Amino acid sequence: xxxxxxxxxxxxxxxxxxxxxxxxxxxxxxxxxxxxxxxxxxxxxxxxxxxxxxxxxxxxxxxxxxxxxxxxxxxxxxxxxxxxxxxxxxxxxxxxxxxxxxxxxxxxxxxxxxxxxxxxxxxxxxxxxxxxxxxxxxxxxxxxxxxxxxxxxxxxxxxxxxxxxxxxxxxxxxxxx
Numbered sequence: 069x070x071x072x073x074x075x076x077x078x079x080x081x082x083x084x085x086x087x088x089x090x091x092x093x094x095x096x097x098x099x100x101x102x103x104x105x106x107x108x109x110x111x112x113x114x115x116x117x118x119x120x121x122x123x124x125x126x127x128x129x130x131x132x133x134x135x136x137x138x139x140x141x142x143x144x145x146x147x148x149x150x151x152x153x154x155x156x157x158x159x160x161x162x163x164x165x166x167x168x169x170x171x172x173x174x175x176x177x178x179x180x181x182x183x184x185x186x187x188x189x190x191x192x193x194x195x196x197x198x199x200x201x202x203x204x205x206x207x208x209x210x211x212x213x214x215x216x217x218x219x220x221x222x223x224x225x226x227x228x229x230x231x232x233x234x235x236x237x238x239x240x241x242x243x244x245x
Contacts, residue, residue: 137188137232144189145236148229154180155227192228194239196221204228206238213244220244 093101154177161170194205198221208225221241228239 138234140187141231141234141236144184144187144231147184148237151181151184152226188231189236190230192230192235192239194221194224194228194241196223200241200243204235204238205241205243207243208240210243210245217244 158170158174158177161167161173164170192204197217200207200219200221205221205228211222213220213222220243222244223242224239225242226237226240229236
């Protein structure tokens, strides 16, 4: 009978464990749930940080490209008055009787202008008769004008320049009032 009693006693010991599990999840199950929740939170943090890092890389890449585009901006801005002086000198040389003697000067001016253009410098196109746009032009004075000239550019006093899409110097214009 001792053999028959042993199986009964083992089944009796297993029964209390089953009643304990019916009361709620075991301690191990609770820990597993907590670990899974913690893992889910850490995965979410990881994904957010990864996305933030990718955005950072894109932003710095764009900033670096923009920096390369405008790296010589300060130098180019400092050369704009020299370019203006060349243009004024050429206009005066064309009026002179000794115009052929200034051909070398014109070649140097063209080479200088082309060098700046190769670096991305371009002039802001504006002519007398164009509509005045405060986003693109700088009005230095208003003068009385006929009805057909009101709100239009009467004269361009100083050329404007841009480097890529960025305006370095707005064209200075006289506007009809």
